[in-house]
Amino acid sequence: MIISIASGKGGTGKTTIACNMAVSIGHDVQLLDCDVEEPNAHLFIHPIIDNTKTITTPVPIVDEEKCDLCGKCVEICQFKAIVILGDTILPFHDLCHSCGGCELVCPVKAITETDRELGEIEDGHLDGLQFVHGRLRIGEAMSPPLIKKVRTYCETDKLAIIDAPPGTSCPVIAAMKGCDFVLLVTEPTPFGLYDLRLAVGAVKILGIPCGLIINRSDMGDDSVWEYAKETGIPILMEIPFERKIAEAYSRGDLIVEIMPEWKAKFLELYETIKAIVY
Amino acid sequence: MKELVIISGKGGTGKTSLVAAFASLSNNHVLCDADVDASDLHLILDPQIKKQQDFISGNSAFIENEKCTQCDICRDLCRWDAINENYVVDQIECEGCGVCVHFCPEQAIAFPENHCGEWFISETRFGPMVHARLKIAEENSGKLVSIVRQESKALAEERNIDLMLTDGPPGIGCPVIASLGGATAVLIVVEPTVSGKHDMERVLQLANHFKIPALVCINKFDLNIEQTLEIEAFSRKNNLTTIGRIPFDSKFTKAMVEGKTIIEFNNNSESSQAIRDIWKFFEDRFQLMGG
Numbered sequence: 001m002i003i004s005i006a007s008g009k010g011g012t013g014k015t016t017i018a019c020n021m022a023v024s025i026g027h028d029v030q031l032l033d034c035d036v037e038e039p040n041a042h043l044f045i046h047p048i049i050d051n052t053k054t055i056t057t058p059v060p061i062v063d064e065e066k067c068d069l070c071g072k073c074v075e076i077c078q079f080k081a082i083v084i085l086g087d088t089i090l091p092f093h094d095l096c097h098s099c100g101g102c103e104l105v106c107p108v109k110a111i112t113e114t115d116r117e118l119g120e121i122e123d124g125h126l127d128g129l130q131f132v133h134g135r136l137r138i139g140e141a142m143s144p145p146l147i148k149k150v151r152t153y154c155e156t157d158k159l160a161i162i163d164a165p166p167g168t169s170c171p172v173i174a175a176m177k178g179c180d181f182v183l184l185v186t187e188p189t190p191f192g193l194y195d196l197r198l199a200v201g202a203v204k205i206l207g208i209p210c211g212l213i214i215n216r217s218d219m220g221d222d223s224v225w226e227y228a229k230e231t232g233i234p235i236l237m238e239i240p241f242e243r244k245i246a247e248a249y250s251r252g253d254l255i256v257e258i259m260p261e262w263k264a265k266f267l268e269l270y271e272t273i274k275a276i277v278y
Numbered sequence: 279m280k281e282l283v284i285i286s287g288k289g290g291t292g293k294t295s296l297v298a299a300f301a302s303l304s305n306n307h308v309l310c311d312a313d314v315d316a317s318d319l320h321l322i323l324d325p326q327i328k329k330q331q332d333f334i335s336g337n338s339a340f341i342e343n344e345k346c347t348q349c350d351i352c353r354d355l356c357r358w359d360a361i362n363e364n365y366v367v368d369q370i371e372c373e374g375c376g377v378c379v380h381f382c383p384e385q386a387i388a389f390p391e392n393h394c395g396e397w398f399i400s401e402t403r404f405g406p407m408v409h410a411r412l413k414i415a416e417e418n419s420g421k422l423v424s425i426v427r428q429e430s431k432a433l434a435e436e437r438n439i440d441l442m443l444t445d446g447p448p449g450i451g452c453p454v455i456a457s458l459g460g461a462t463a464v465l466i467v468v469e470p471t472v473s474g475k476h477d478m479e480r481v482l483q484l485a486n487h488f489k490i491p492a493l494v495c496i497n498k499f500d501l502n503i504e505q506t507l508e509i510e511a512f513s514r515k516n517n518l519t520t521i522g523r524i525p526f527d528s529k530f531t532k533a534m535v536e537g538k539t540i541i542e543f544n545n546n547s548e549s550s551q552a553i554r555d556i557w558k559f560f561e562d563r564f565q566l567m568g569g
Contacts, residue, residue, distance in 0.1 A: 010290040010316075012289075012290060037450045038450065038480060040288070040473040040476060043472045043473055043476060044472075076377070101376065104377065138450065138487055139487045140451070142451070166448050168412075169415065170416070170417045170419075177370060189531055189534050189535065190318075198414055202415050206415075219531045220531055251472065
């Protein structure tokens with residue numbers, strides 16, 4: 001089973017939920033940090049890293065000897081990633097989406113492919129928990145291909161918990177698509193609710209069942225509860241604001257470490273999700 | 279014409295609340311909401327939309343069944359495996375590269391443009407604002423960010439306004455890169471947590487990569503004084519100016535619930551005072567910066 005933890009708004013507690021749940025379950029569980037722009041789960045899990053791998057995407061190089069500047073590659077490229085300037089052909093690797101169209105269309109076979117680095121994937125473990133995260137290269141614009149690569153580490157016989165990036169556009173979709181359940185973490189504020197509605201819209205497009213966690217549940221107003229009632233989305237957990245929790249988070253400590261009684265709540269959360277999915 | 283872009287790396291550190299507070303302190307500016315994916319600034323500023331425009335960007339492939347001979351060329355060439363065995367294109371997977379369209383021997387694949395959202399020019403009680411709404415699950419957020427910034431700039435020039443206040447998106451990817459280019463400076467809003475510091479370091483590397491000067495301010499600084507001191511030490515070591523500390527204050531949430539900036543909600547609170555000091559510092563400093 002794959003559970004993706006998403007939110008719309010940033011900073012609502014996705015990583016907290018993902019890490020506490022994964023550590024509470026403890027064995028036969030994978031934690032995949034798909035917030036590759038700003039991965040944070042490792043700061044709470046402190047996994048032993050076993051492998052680091054550079055992830056690349058193919059981009060074109062042009063053999064200028066062979067190129068006769070016919071312009072067919074420029075024509076097919078939808079991303080303006082290859083242009084003719086005077087009598088040179090110039091690929092812009094940063095803009096390339098790696099579709100391979102330019103190579104396919106070149107009549108004189110002047111185009112081959114090289115690699116652009118997207119970032120790194122590290123995988124490791126902490127006891128029975130398998131840990132994987134992606135780390136986007138600074139300056140790299142496209143995170144979805146790296147997120148998809150992180151997701152290839154999912155093993156079908158294990159529970160995989162995905163820490164998704166914020167937002168509702170392509171990176172989040174890459175982190176949620178094909179999951180069995182999406183856990184949406186929100187806060188009961190106007191920003192939290194507005195972005196939650198967008199996140200629910202994205203989950204609906206993908207047709208995945210979802211549930212809510214309301215974090216800092218005593219700061220704000222009741223509109224999130226009203227929204228949950230209206231839409232029939234189940235509220236699976238409420239976490240009140242406690243300075244102790246906020247301070248633990250600031251140090252990189254898990255809730256279940258400072259308040260062990262929460263472990264049972266996270267295990268129950270998992271059981272509830274299983275009951276919804278199966 | 280100068281532009282301050284407020285970013286954070288990590289989401290939820292208080293970017294939007296701070297931009298809104300700045301808006302109520304600054305006299306003459308254009309507001310630009312560059313967080314087009316999950317924009318929230320409008321929830322405080324209640325913009326009255328004066329102009330609305332569609333955001334059309336990219337294309338998507340659609341196979342016309344009656345023309346398709348099921349030759350499979352499109353399925354072989356598609357690098358996103360976006361075309362299933364029934365020759366239907368998965369619109370979420372389709373990258374819009376047009377390779378299938380080009381190589382289909384039957385010209386059976388249509389390639390219409392995508393309507394990805396809207397952008398708006400509005401008026402607020404704190405001056406003009408340019409903002410946008412990217413449709414859910416859409417791509418090209420970077421392009422929409424560029425449009426919103428260009429339109430803000432054009433509006434500022436038209437009205438003889440020399441400051442743009444831009445609410446940036448979280449992360450370090452495509453929309454953030456699009457919100458940085460050509461900015462006078464970025465203000466990184468960081469919270470004193472291990473994640474906040476980690477993410478600030480990455481977004482700072484990004485700002486350095488594009489050679490944009492960066493300033494730092496620490497929100498909820500009293501949540502963890504040790505982390506606050508570490509962030510300040512890190513800033514000094516990297517020649518970054520920390521322009522202020524804002525205390526943890528539940529009034530931010532209360533102000534938000536009422537649709538007000540913290541300055542409007544409680545002008546005398548410690549947090550409002552801290553933000554006024556930051557704004558003052560920033561105004562003095564900004565005079566000296568290029569743009």
